[in-house]
Amino acid sequence: MVVVQNAIKHSGDVGEYVRESKLLERERESRETVGGSRRSLGFRQSSLLSDQDSGESDKLAEMKQDVKIAKFGSIIPISGSNFVHEVSQASSDVWVVVVLYKDGYPECGVLMQCVKELATVYPATKFVQILSTDCIPNYPDCNLPTVLV
Structure with a gap:
């Protein structure tokens, strides 16, 4: 809540206040467990983690495709x-x-x-x-x- 109040003081933008409050609300709703541990993540961290996982899976799929294609080499x-x-x-x-x-x-x-x-x-x-x-x-x-x- 302090972040939202500071955002209003510094920017004076009501739209910023609405965006920050929605973000905080989503952050509260998106608490989850990762890897079996009870560590909770905020919305921002969980979205970054899922982006990283999808990037790694894309890279893994690309590497598998390269291995499938690269049959010869000599x-x-x-x-x-x-x-x-x-x-x-x-x-x-x-x-x-x-x-x-x-x-x-x-x-x-x-x-x-x-x-x-x-x-x-x-x-x-x-x-x-x-x-x-x-x-x-x-x-x-x-x-x-x-x-x-």
Whole structure:
């Protein structure tokens, strides 16, 4: 009540008095127990606490979604026998990047370093590497490295 009286003295605003009295009334009505303890909270504290809880639950839901999306994060080496399973039959909501390479070609090594970095930046995208001749028999070496999306 002292807060309300001081608010009227300093501001002279009757609307302020009404707002403060409504706030005090809500504060009295919103006494509650938290976490099984008998500690009572005022209206302002309880609303702040519920805002904090909702913020934490939003962040938790976002983190769970990120974990669900982030399945890969590295380059997966595959062979010709599991190409269809890993690439053609991949989930429709996942992008697949295929790198055709051959050992001993410096261009392939440079591209593989770049793709490794991309795989860590985009963990929701599936990056796979396969020897060019395992993927496509008689694939010309002059076309290496090749990226298929």
